[in-house]
Amino acid sequence: MTFEDKGPAFSGTASCSFHADDIAASQKFREHYETLTNVVKAEDMPWERSPDGLIKHLVHHKLSTRECCVEAYMQFLKAGERSGKHRHMWEEVIFVVEGSGSMKIDGNNFQLTSGTIVVTPSWAERVINASEDLVLFSYSDRATQQKLSIWREQLS
Numbered sequence: 001m002t003f004e005d006k007g008p009a010f011s012g013t014a015s016c017s018f019h020a021d022d023i024a025a026s027q028k029f030r031e032h033y034e035t036l037t038n039v040v041k042a043e044d045m046p047w048e049r050s051p052d053g054l055i056k057h058l059v060h061h062k063l064s065t066r067e068c069c070v071e072a073y074m075q076f077l078k079a080g081e082r083s084g085k086h087r088h089m090w091e092e093v094i095f096v097v098e099g100s101g102s103m104k105i106d107g108n109n110f111q112l113t114s115g116t117i118v119v120t121p122s123w124a125e126r127v128i129n130a131s132e133d134l135v136l137f138s139y140s141d142r143a144t145q146q147k148l149s150i151w152r153e154q155l156s
């Protein structure tokens with residue numbers, strides 16, 4: 001097949017190595033991936049005092065694990081405490097491990113009791129109040145979170 005009419009599709013002289021660069025980056029990633037761990041011991045999961053309360057990071061991109069798709073943490077609130085109000089552009093699944101309280105999502109109140117699962121929509125304002133010691137497990141999609149992390153807002 002010859003291309004006699006070079007038209008707009010064949011105009012310009014710029015060249016690049018995007019595809020070759022992506023292939024090389026993939027190879028480098030796979031080599032690095034083989035050095036990462038599949039197991040993180042409880043004592044190696046870091047704690048963080050955050051505007052949303054005490055958090056223990058279980059799976060995080062900075063923990064150097066093989067996990068590439070998930071971010072997960074546990075959140076601990078004492079009776080009478082509340083998380084900060086915040087919103088972000090990714091959905092989050094929250095499982096109530098123990099305790100009770102309430103969660104306000106865009107002005108709507110939801111009761112939290114042990115065993116409850118809450119799916120929080122993206123960009124919804126939310127705040128959690130603990131009526132007794134509350135332990136939550138939170139899970140979100142890493143790719144979405146990292147891509148949209150600039151759309152995170154701590155409101156209080």
